[in-house]
Structures are given as structure tokens and as C-alpha cells.
Amino acid sequence: MIRHLVLFKLNEGVTKDDPRALAGAKAFEELGALIPELREWECGWNITDRDIAHDFAINSLVEDREALASYLGHPAHQAAAGQWRAFATWVIADLEV
Template sequence: MLQHIVMWKIKAGADGSSREANIAKARSLLEACAQLVPGIVKFEVATAQPGLECTYDLVLNSSFTDRDALAAYQGHPSHAALKPFMRAVVLERQCMDYET
């Protein structure tokens, strides 16, 4: 099993929209990728919640059966299509992949 965790900080006012609107759009775009390829075991997208400690605005916590499944997800055209928007609105990005 391969864990794939990505966290993003979103810029204020990027892409002509508010930070909150861009967080919501990014979340929606990511959630649409949940069933793109075989081998996705878990695909959870969440945003920072008031009252809980958060240093990032958005997180993807996902699991794949193996490296090939993750590679298929990352290379899928629908996943590639969200990257220009993400590049426009992301201030910082952190990623960690590890096998369990």
C-alpha cells in the first residue's frame, strides 16, 4: 500500500477569486478525481476547520494499492487538468509518499 499525502496553502486573491472561493474550488476539483483509476483505496480531501490546529488550508490524504496505481492517477488527464489552476492559487505545497 502506498500513502500519498499532499497539503496546500492557498494565496489570498489569486486567480481573481477570494482565498475561500479558491479553497472550495480546489477541493471540488480534487474530489472529482476520487475514482479516476483502479487502485485508489482511499481518497479523502479536507479543508482547515475553525477551532482545530491547522497550518495548511487543504489536504489530500490518499492510499493506492501500489506505485503503479499512483503513477496512473498522477498521469491521468483529469488530474493533469487541475494542475494549472492549482499552480495559480497555491502559495505552498507539501507532499509525502510512503509505503506501508
Template sequence: MFIHGFLFRWQPGATEEQIARAQREILAFQGVIPGLREVHVGENLADNKGDYTFAGVMIFESKEIYAGYSAHPAHQALLQWLMPLIEPIEFDLEG
């Protein structure tokens, strides 16, 4: 198992609809991206979250499967419109 996690700090001007769209599109990766077992995404509820208000975790079958995730067309389509709106922090670990 390989775990990929992220936190987003939204740029000024990001709308609630854009945030909701990001959540919908990330959740839709499950069943589309091969080897992606689980997706969990939503509001960061941590007390010490700072400006990182959006969080997610993805569980892949293996590190090798995760390696193909970045190039997947669904991920690339999301990044195209999302990257100008966020400052992300990511983490990865093997479970």
C-alpha cells in the same frame, strides 16, 4: 497500499469558491482514477498548521498505480488552474 498526502498554503487572493472547487475536484478523483481506493480532503485542523490550511490523503492500491496518477487527465486538468493558487507540500509512503 501506497499513501499520497498533501498540504496547501493558498496564495493571497484565492477565493472560498476556488478552495471549494479544489475540494470537489479532488474528491471526484475516486472512481475516475484507476486504483485510487480512498480520498480524504478538507480543512487542516492541526494546531500547528501554520498557513497550510488545506489537507488531503489519497490511498492507492500500489506505488506502481500511484505512478500513473500524475499523468491522468483529471489530475492534469486540476493542476492547470490550481497550481498558481497554492504552495503545496506533499508526502508519500507505503503502507
């Protein structure tokens, strides 16, 4: 199993009520039902307000590297991630669990 974690940081001047951020969050929220390789899917806005905190997170689980590659290449994932490129940066970690 692989735990896929992503932390997003909104760009300077972008807030979570920005229409782009709201649309990006909605696109990610819908992925759990659209991509069969996802065994678990959680995402949402961070509730803490600290300088070192990121703004949005994804926590997902897939079966193996092949499933991860399928998820990452899925058109719905590509479209959702593409929205975020315009207003945020992110870091990822993929853990074998």
C-alpha cells in the same frame, strides 16, 4: 501500499471562498470516483486556524508505485492540480505502508 499525502497553502490574498479555490476543491473531491487506482480518497479544508497550518489536504491510498504514477498522470488529476497552481503551493509525502 502507498499513502499519498498533500497539504496545500493558499497564496497570499486568496481565501477558501475564492471562486478558484472552490472550483479547485470541487475538482479534487470528484477524483475519488474518477481514478480507479485510488483505493482510498479523502480531501477537504483544514478546520484549524493556526499560522503553521495548511489550508487544504488530500489523503489517498494506492496499491504501489505503478498505481501512484498512473494516478499522478491521470488527465483528471492533471487538470485538478493545474487549477491549484494558479493560487496555492503544496508539499507532498508518499509513504510505503
